[in-house]
Amino acid sequence: MDRWLCAALAGYALTFTFSKPMSIQQWVILATLVAVVSWRYALLRPYAIILGCVLCGIAWGSGNAYLHQNTLIFDENLNKPVSLQMTVTEITQVRPDFWRIQGEIQSIENQLLSRSATARLSWYEPPALVIPPQAGTTWQFRARLKAPQGVRNDGGFLYHRYLVGQQIHALGSIRSGTFVAGEPNFRQQLFNQLNYFQPELQQFGILQALTLGERQALSDEQWQTYQRTGLAHLIAISGLHLTLVAGGVLWLFRTLLRYQARSRRRRETNNSWFIATCVALVVTFFYAGLAGFATATVRAFVMFSVVIIHKYFALHTPPSRVLLRAVAVVIVVHPLAPLQSGFWLSVAAVATILLMNWRWPIISGRWQSIRALWRLELTLTFAMWPLTAMWFDGLPLLAPLTNLVVVPLVTFWVLPLSLLGLLMLLLGSDGISLGLLRIAEVPLNYAEPLLNYLSKLTWQWVPAHLTGPIIGLVVVLITWVWPWRWYWKLSCTAIFGFGLIISHQLQQQNTLxxxxxxxxxxxxxxxxxxxxxxxxxxxxxxxxxxxxxxxxxxxxxxxxxxxxxxxxxxxxxxxxxxxxxxxxxxxxxxxxxxxxxxxxxxxxxxxxxxxxxxxxxxxxxxxxxxxxxxxxxxxxxxxxxxxxxxxxxxxxxxxxxxxxxxxxxxxxxxxxxxxxxxxxxxxxxxxxxxxxxxxxxxxxxxxxxxxxxxxxxxxxxxxxxxxxxxxxxxxxxxxxxxxxxxxxxxxxxxxxxxxxxx
CATH class of the missing domain: 3.60.15.10 (Ribonuclease Z/Hydroxyacylglutathione hydrolase-like)
Known part of the structure; x- marks a missing residue:
C-alpha cells in the first residue's frame, strides 16, 4: 500500500513542475498509453499499478490547480468599481486606518458566480460609525477588484504564491458597504468577548494568538522580537499547540479514569485509552475551530488523527510510514498546502524528530528531561536551518536556548491557563476568565525585557546570505546525520566552508x-x-x-x-x-x-x-x-x-x-x-x-x-x-x-x- 501511496505522491509532486495544469484530454491520452504499453509488454505489467497511482496523483494535482485557476474573477470585473455580495468568513483585521476583510464572493453585478471565489478586500478610511464586518455576516460592497498578484524579486516574499496556497482568488479595495443579513459566528462572538480584556492585559496580543489564532493585536515590535529569537512558532495556533493540547487531554482523562476505576474489575473493563483519545480528538477539533480551521491547525489535527487511528487498530507501522500517510491525508484535505512554508516546516520537524529517535539512543540519567529537550531544540534548530534561512532570511543562533526556557513556560503555564480562561469566558464567568489570563501572562511579562534585549543583539542573528546556498546546507546536514566516520563529516563541512570563502572572493572579483x-x-x-x-x-x-x-x-x-x-x-x-x-x-x-x-x-x-x-x-x-x-x-x-x-x-x-x-x-x-x-x-x-x-x-x-x-x-x-x-x-x-x-x-x-x- 505504501508503495502505491509513494507513487501517487510522486505524481502529485510532478504537477508542481508543470507550466500549466494537465488537461483531461492529455491525461486520458497518457493513461491510455500506459495501459496499452503495460498490456503489450509483459515486463511492464508488474508496474502497471504503480504507474496508475502516479497517474492518480497527477490527476489530483492538476485537477485542483485547474479548479483554482478557473475560479479567478473574470477580467471584465477587474480594475473598475463593481457591486458585489460577499459572505465574510474570517475575522476582520482592524487597523487604525483600514480594515482587511476576507470572505466568499457570491455574486458580482447581481450575477451569481458558478463557484464562490475567495477575496481579500481592504476598506481604507472606513466610516467611523460602522461596525467592522463580522465573520458569518453577508455584506453588499462597492469595490474595485484586482488580480491576486504581488511583487516578484530576488530575495523577496512571493506574495502571489502565498495567495495561491491560501486559495485566494482576488484582492481589492472597498469604496462603500452595507450590511445585508446574518449573525456573527461563534468564533467572532468569542473574539468580541475577549477583546473587552485588551486594556487589562499587557500580553493580550500573544494570549489572543494562542487562543484564537488571531495576531492582529500583536505589535510589529513584538512580532520582530519573537521572530529574531526563534520563538515565532509559539505565537499562533500551530501543530505544536494542538499536539500539546492533545497530549494534555490524553494524560488528564486517562489519569481521571484510572482514579475513578478503583476496583480491579472496573479497571479491566474500562478502556481508558479509547475514551481519552475520543475526548482528545473532540477537544483538538474544537481548538482547531477556534483558529478558524487554519491550514496549520487542520494539518496538525489530521496528523494526530492518523496516529490515533493506527494505535486504535493496533497497526504496527514504522513512524516514517505513519508520517507518509499523514502527509497524504493532509494533501487530500488541503491540496495546495505544499505552497505554504508551514507545510514543509511541519513535515521537516516531524521527520527530524523521527530521524533523531532512530539515530540516537534515549537519554538517561540525571536531568534527563532537560537534556532531552535541549537536544531536541538544538537538533531542530540545525535541521530547520535551510528552510528558516530560505523563508525568514536568517537564523537566530540563540533559538535553542530561548526555546529551552520559553517553550516549557508556554507549554505548562501560559497555554493551559489561557485555554482555561477562554473556557471560563464561554461559561460566562468574565471575572474568573480575566484573573486566569492575568496569571497566564506573568511569565511572558518577565521574559519580555530579556527577549527584547536578545533580539537586538546583532551577532545572534545570522543573515541568510552568510549561511551559504540552501543546497549546500542540506548536504552538510545530511553528512552529519548519515552514519559515516567523524572525519568524513568534518571533511564535508570544511569543504563547504572553503567553498563559501572562495565564492565570496569570486564575487568580489566579478566584473559583470x-x-x-x-x-x-x-x-x-x-x-x-x-x-x-x-x-x-x-x-x-x-x-x-x-x-x-x-x-x-x-x-x-x-x-x-x-x-x-x-x-x-x-x-x-x-x-x-x-x-x-x-x-x-x-x-x-x-x-x-x-x-x-x-x-x-x-x-x-x-x-x-x-x-x-x-x-x-x-x-x-x-x-x-x-x-x-x-x-x-x-x-x-x-x-x-x-x-x-x-x-x-x-x-x-x-x-x-x-x-x-x-x-x-x-x-x-x-x-x-x-x-x-x-x-x-x-x-x-x-x-x-x-x-x-x-x-x-x-x-x-x-x-x-x-x-x-x-x-x-x-x-x-x-x-x-x-x-x-x-x-x-x-x-x-x-x-x-x-x-x-x-x-x-x-x-x-x-x-x-x-x-x-x-
Whole structure:
C-alpha cells in the first residue's frame, strides 16, 4: 500500500513542475498509453499499478490547480468599481486606518458566480460609525477588484504564491458597504468577548494568538522580537499547540479514569485509552475551530488523527510510514498546502524528530528531561536551518536556548491557563476568565525585557546570505546525520566552508555589471550592481499606514545578492520614487545621495564614474529640489558600449526641452517616462532615443491605466519591444564586454503554473 501511496505522491509532486495544469484530454491520452504499453509488454505489467497511482496523483494535482485557476474573477470585473455580495468568513483585521476583510464572493453585478471565489478586500478610511464586518455576516460592497498578484524579486516574499496556497482568488479595495443579513459566528462572538480584556492585559496580543489564532493585536515590535529569537512558532495556533493540547487531554482523562476505576474489575473493563483519545480528538477539533480551521491547525489535527487511528487498530507501522500517510491525508484535505512554508516546516520537524529517535539512543540519567529537550531544540534548530534561512532570511543562533526556557513556560503555564480562561469566558464567568489570563501572562511579562534585549543583539542573528546556498546546507546536514566516520563529516563541512570563502572572493572579483529594474508595484526602484557594491536609483513608495517598498523589496534584494550600496539617486520627490530613502539611509549611512533634497543636487552637466559605469545627468538645467515631474533627474548610464536612459517621471514638456537643448538622449535601453503614462513618450521622443528595448516599471493593478494603450501603439509602430515589471516581475540586464542580455527571472512563462501572471 505504501508503495502505491509513494507513487501517487510522486505524481502529485510532478504537477508542481508543470507550466500549466494537465488537461483531461492529455491525461486520458497518457493513461491510455500506459495501459496499452503495460498490456503489450509483459515486463511492464508488474508496474502497471504503480504507474496508475502516479497517474492518480497527477490527476489530483492538476485537477485542483485547474479548479483554482478557473475560479479567478473574470477580467471584465477587474480594475473598475463593481457591486458585489460577499459572505465574510474570517475575522476582520482592524487597523487604525483600514480594515482587511476576507470572505466568499457570491455574486458580482447581481450575477451569481458558478463557484464562490475567495477575496481579500481592504476598506481604507472606513466610516467611523460602522461596525467592522463580522465573520458569518453577508455584506453588499462597492469595490474595485484586482488580480491576486504581488511583487516578484530576488530575495523577496512571493506574495502571489502565498495567495495561491491560501486559495485566494482576488484582492481589492472597498469604496462603500452595507450590511445585508446574518449573525456573527461563534468564533467572532468569542473574539468580541475577549477583546473587552485588551486594556487589562499587557500580553493580550500573544494570549489572543494562542487562543484564537488571531495576531492582529500583536505589535510589529513584538512580532520582530519573537521572530529574531526563534520563538515565532509559539505565537499562533500551530501543530505544536494542538499536539500539546492533545497530549494534555490524553494524560488528564486517562489519569481521571484510572482514579475513578478503583476496583480491579472496573479497571479491566474500562478502556481508558479509547475514551481519552475520543475526548482528545473532540477537544483538538474544537481548538482547531477556534483558529478558524487554519491550514496549520487542520494539518496538525489530521496528523494526530492518523496516529490515533493506527494505535486504535493496533497497526504496527514504522513512524516514517505513519508520517507518509499523514502527509497524504493532509494533501487530500488541503491540496495546495505544499505552497505554504508551514507545510514543509511541519513535515521537516516531524521527520527530524523521527530521524533523531532512530539515530540516537534515549537519554538517561540525571536531568534527563532537560537534556532531552535541549537536544531536541538544538537538533531542530540545525535541521530547520535551510528552510528558516530560505523563508525568514536568517537564523537566530540563540533559538535553542530561548526555546529551552520559553517553550516549557508556554507549554505548562501560559497555554493551559489561557485555554482555561477562554473556557471560563464561554461559561460566562468574565471575572474568573480575566484573573486566569492575568496569571497566564506573568511569565511572558518577565521574559519580555530579556527577549527584547536578545533580539537586538546583532551577532545572534545570522543573515541568510552568510549561511551559504540552501543546497549546500542540506548536504552538510545530511553528512552529519548519515552514519559515516567523524572525519568524513568534518571533511564535508570544511569543504563547504572553503567553498563559501572562495565564492565570496569570486564575487568580489566579478566584473559583470547587472542592471535590475525591481518590481515595486506602482513606483520605481533600480539597482546597478557589480561585485559586492551597488548604485540605487529611486526607492519605491512609502505607505501612510506603515512600511515601505525599501523594507519589503530593496533591502531583501540587497541582502540576497550581498550588495552594499555606494551611491543613490532620487529622480524626484513623488512618494513612489522617494518613499524608501530614509529606510535605506538608516541601513547604509555612508551612502552618497543625489537629487530631491538628499545630499547633492541633481542638475544637468554632472558626471561621474563608478567602477565600469559612467553616469551623466541631462536634466534639469538648473538646481531644483526635483519637486515636480518635469524637474525629474534624468540620468544616462554608459556601461561598456551600452547606454541606458532613466528619465524619471518627465512629461512631454520636459521631453521637448531635452530635444531643444540637443541632449544626448539616444540609448539602447529606455525605462519609460512616468511608468508609461500617455503624458510622456511622444513619438518624436521615442524616435530620438531609438531604444532597442523599452521597460515599464509599474503596478499590475494600478488605477492610472499605465502602460497607456497609446504608448503601446507608438512602441509597436517603431518596432520597439516592451518589457513590463507588472508582467513577470523584476527585470535584469546583464552586461559583458560590448554585449548585453535582458531577462525576467520570475516571469510566469519560465516557471510552474502557480507562478503564472494573472
Amino acid at each position: 555589471v547587472r542592471l535590475h529594474i525591481l518590481d515595486v508595484d506602482q513606483g520605481s526602484a533600480i539597482v546597478i550592481a557589480q561585485a559586492d557594491e551597488a548604485v540605487i536609483v529611486d526607492t519605491g513608495a512609502n505607505w501612510e499606514l506603515g512600511g515601505n517598498m525599501a523594507e519589503r523589496v530593496i533591502l531583501p534584494f540587497l541582502r540576497h545578492h550581498q550588495l552594499t550600496p555606494i551611491y543613490g539617486f532620487v529622480s524626484h520627490t513623488d512618494n513612489d520614487h522617494e518613499g524608501g530613502v530614509t529606510t535605506i539611509s538608516e541601513q547604509f549611512p555612508a551612502m552618497r545621495w543625489y537629487g530631491s533634497g538628499h545630499g547633492l543636487p541633481c542638475v544637468a552637466g554632472q558626471t561621474g564614474q563608478w567602477r565600469q559605469v559612467t553616469w551623466a545627468i541631462l536634466h534639469p538645467r538648473e538646481v531644483t529640489n526635483n519637486r515636480y515631474n518635469d524637474d525629474s533627474c534624468v540620468l544616462k548610464l554608459m556601461i561598456g558600449g551600452t547606454s541606458i536612459l532613466l528619465p524619471g517621471d518627465i512629461t512631454k514638456r520636459a521631453e521637448r526641452a531635452l530635444l531643444a537643448h540637443i541632449a544626448p538622449i539616444q540609448a539602447d535601453l529606455l525605462v519609460l517616462p512616468h511608468h508609461g503614462s500617455n503624458s510622456s513618450s511622444e513619438s518624436y521622443f521615442l524616435q530620438s532615443v531609438a531604444p532597442q528595448v523599452a521597460i515599464a516599471s509599474r503596478g499590475r493593478n494600478n488605477a492610472y491605466g499605465m502602460v497607456a494603450e497609446q504608448v503601446k501603439q507608438r512602441l509597436e509602430e517603431l518596432s520597439i519591444p516592451l518589457l513590463d515589471t507588472a508582467r513577470g516581475g523584476q527585470i535584469t540586464v546583464t552586461f559583458a564586454q560590448n554585449k548585453w542580455q535582458v531577462h525576467q527571472p520570475w516571469a510566469g512563462k519560465n516557471r510552474a503554473w502557480f507562478d503564472a501572471d494573472n
